[in-house]
Amino acid sequence: MTLDVLYFAWLRERIGVPRENLETQAATTGDLVKELVAKGDGYAAAFSDLTSLRVAVDQELTDFDASLVGAREVAFFPPMTGG
Template sequence: MTLRVLYFAWLRERIGLASEEVETGAETVTALIEELRAREERYALAFSDLASVRVALDQELADFDAPLSGVREVAFFPPMTGG
């Protein structure tokens, strides 16, 4: 399946992309992250501390064990803080 993957804040800075189309066989967010980490060092660095990463699937907050079936867009971003 092809997913549109979005990166925000320091994830975008570490990876060097705001978004990309990713062809994947991953069934969960965790599996997608493992595929991305294996691509090259910049992805491994960006996803080295998952406690500092949040994910949204089709603009809805999700957990890392969420299935990707039927999903078109995955967004990764740091935790949000109030102000």
């Protein structure tokens, strides 16, 4: 399947791009992270601590075990703070 993958804030800085269109065999968001980490050091640094990240599939906040069946977009970002 092909996914649009978006990176926000410091993830974008570590990876070096704001978005990618990727061909993936990942079944879950966690599987996608494993594929991304294998792409290189910037990805490994960005995904080194999943407790400091959030993930959304098709613009709905979810967990790192969420299914990617039928998904078109995955976004990774740090937790948001308000004020």
